[in-house]
Amino acid sequence: MKAGMIxxxxxxxxxxxxxxxxxxxxxxxxxTEEKAHRLAQELAVCCAPSPxxxxxxxxxxxxxxSKDAVVLALVDAICPxxxxxSIVVDMSTVGCETAQRAAVLLAxxxxxxxxAPVSGGVEGAKNGTLSIMVGGEEKHLEHVKPLLAAMGDKxxxxxxxxxxxxxxxxxxxxxxxxxxxxxxxxxxxxxxxLPMAQVFDVVSGGAAGxxxxxxxxxxxxxxxxxxxxxxxxxxxxxxxxxxxxxAQGLSIDFLDQTLADYQRLMTEGYGDEDIxxxxxxxxxx
Numbered sequence: 001m002k003a004g005m006i007x008x009x010x011x012x013x014x015x016x017x018x019x020x021x022x023x024x025x026x027x028x029x030x031x032t033e034e035k036a037h038r039l040a041q042e043l044a045v046c047c048a049p050s051p052x053x054x055x056x057x058x059x060x061x062x063x064x065x066s067k068d069a070v071v072l073a074l075v076d077a078i079c080p081x082x083x084x085x086s087i088v089v090d091m092s093t094v095g096c097e098t099a100q101r102a103a104v105l106l107a108x109x110x111x112x113x114x115x116a117p118v119s120g121g122v123e124g125a126k127n128g129t130l131s132i133m134v135g136g137e138e139k140h141l142e143h144v145k146p147l148l149a150a151m152g153d154k155x156x157x158x159x160x161x162x163x164x165x166x167x168x169x170x171x172x173x174x175x176x177x178x179x180x181x182x183x184x185x186x187x188x189x190x191x192x193x194l195p196m197a198q199v200f201d202v203v204s205g206g207a208a209g210x211x212x213x214x215x216x217x218x219x220x221x222x223x224x225x226x227x228x229x230x231x232x233x234x235x236x237x238x239x240x241x242x243x244x245x246x247a248q249g250l251s252i253d254f255l256d257q258t259l260a261d262y263q264r265l266m267t268e269g270y271g272d273e274d275i276x277x278x279x280x281x282x283x284x285x
Contacts, residue, residue: 001024001059001060001144001146001147002024002026002027002057002058002059002060003019003024003025003026003058003059003060003061003062003147004025004026004027004028004029004048004054004055004057004058004060004061004062005019005025005027005028005029005062005064006028006029006030006051006054006061006062006063006064006065006074007029007030007063007064007065007066007092008028008030008032008035008036008039008064009064009065009066010122010125010227010230011064011091011118011122011125012030012062012064012065012091013035013039014122014125014126015062015064015091015125015130015151016028016039016043017039017043017126018125018128018150018151019062019147019150019151020043020044020045021150022146022147022149022150024060024146024147024150025043025045026045026046026057026058027040027045027046027047027048027053027054027057027058028040028043028045028046028047028048028054029047029048029049029050029051029053029054033047033049036048050077051074051077051078052077052078052080052081054078055078055081055082055086056081056082056083058086059083059085059086059087060086060087060088060089060144060147061078061082061086061087061088061089062089062090062091062147063088063089063090063091063092064091064092065092066092066233066236067092067094067236068094068095068098070092071090071092071094071098071102072098072101072102075088075102075105075106076105079105079106079108079109079111080109082106082109082111083111084109084110084111085110085111085112086111086112087111087112087113087114087140087143087144088102088106088111088112088113088114089113089114089116089144089147089148090102090113090114090115090116090117091116091117091118091132092117093117093165093168093172093233093236093237093240094115094117094165094240095165095240095243095244096115096162096163096165096166096244097162098165099113099115099135099161099162099164099165100161100162102115103115103136103161112136112137112139112140112143113136113140113161114134114135114136114137114140114141114144114161114164115134115135115136115161115162115163115164115165116132116133116134116135116136116148116164117132117133117164117165117167117168118130118131118132118133118151118152119131119133119168119171120152121215121228121229122227122228122229123215123228124152125151128150128151128152128153129152129153130151130152130153130154131152131153131154131156132148132151132152132154132155132156133156133158133163133164133167133168133171134148134155134156134157134158134163134164135158135159135160135161135162135163135164135165135166135167136160136161136164137160137161138157141155141157166244168237169237169240169241169244172234172237172238172240172241173238173241173245173252173255175212175234175275176234176238176254176255176258177254177255177258178210178212179212179258179275179276179278180254180257180258180278182210182212182213182216182217183220183276183278183279183281183282183283184282185203185208186199186200186217186220186221186279186282186283187279187282187283187284190221190283190284191284196221197218200213200217200218200221204217212276215228216228216274216276219274219276220276220277220279221279225270225273225274225276225277225279225280226273226274227272227273227274228274228275228276229274229275230271230272230273230274230275231262231265231266231270231271231272231273231274231275231277231278232262232266232271232272234262234275235259235262235263235266235271238255238258238259238262239259241255242255242256242259258278261278261281262275262278264281265277265278265280265281
C-alpha cells in the first residue's frame with residue numbers, strides 16, 4: 001500500500017516520518033513548498049507539486065491540516081483524480097459536518113473516507129503513540145489499520161463518519177477543563193509560597209496526577225510554553241466544541257471561560273505558545 005501525507009505542520013511532519021519508517025510513505029505535499037522539499041529529501045520520498053499529483057500516485061491519502069475549509073478544498077481538488085477503491089483519512093480536527101460532507105463527495109467517486117483525529121500532542125506524534133479515534137466504515141479502517149499503527153498505539157473505531165470528530169470534541173473539552181484546573185491549582189500553590197518542585201512531585205503521584213500536569217507542569221512553573229499544542233489551534237477546536245454543545249442544548253461554563261482566556265492571550269500575542277500559557281493569566285504577580 002502506498003501512502004501520501006498532505007499537511008506537514010507540527011503533527012503532520014512526525015506522523016509522516018513514522019509512515020516512512022514503516023515503509024509505506026511515497027509522497028508528501030505541503031502548502032509551504034520548502035518544508036515539503038526538506039522532508040521529502042530527508043525521507044527519500046516524492047515531493048508532490050500539488051495535492052492532485054500526490055493523490056494520483058497513492059492508495060491512501062492522509063490529511064493533517066488546521067481548518068474545515070482547507071479539508072473540503074483539498075477533497076474537492078483530489079476527488080476527480082483518486083483511484084476507485086482508494087481511501088482518504090483525515091487526521092485533522094474539524095466539525096462532524098465537514099467529515100460527513102467530505103465522505104459524500106468521495107463516495108461519489110468510489111473512494112472511502114475516515115475521519116481519524118488524534119490525541120497525544122507532538123510527543124505522541126513523534127513517538128508513534130497517538131490515540132486515534134476513527135469514524136467511518138469498519139472495512140475501510142481494517143484496510144488502513146497497519147498504516148495507522150505506525151502513528152498510534154491506540155486505534156478505536158467510534159462509529160460512522162463524524163463519530164471520530166465527535167469523540168475528539170469530548171477530548172478537547174476535557175483538555176480545556178484540565179488546563180483550567182492544573183493552572184489554577186499551581187497558581188494557588190505558588191501564591192502560598194509552597195516549594196513547587198515538591199508540590200509537583202507529591203501531587204503527580206496522587207489522585208490528581210494527569211498527563212497535562214506530568215508533561216507541562218514543570219515547564220509552566222519555569223515560564224516556558226513551547227508548543228506541544230498551540231493555544232490558537234485549541235481555541236479553534238473549542239469553537240467547534242462550543243457550537244456542538246449549543247446544538248445539543250448544553251452549557252459548559254469552563255469551555256466558555258477557556259475560549260475567553262485564550263482569546264485574551266491570542267490578543268496579547270501568545271497564540272503560538274502551548275496551551276499551558278494559560279498559566280500566564282493564573283500565576284501570582
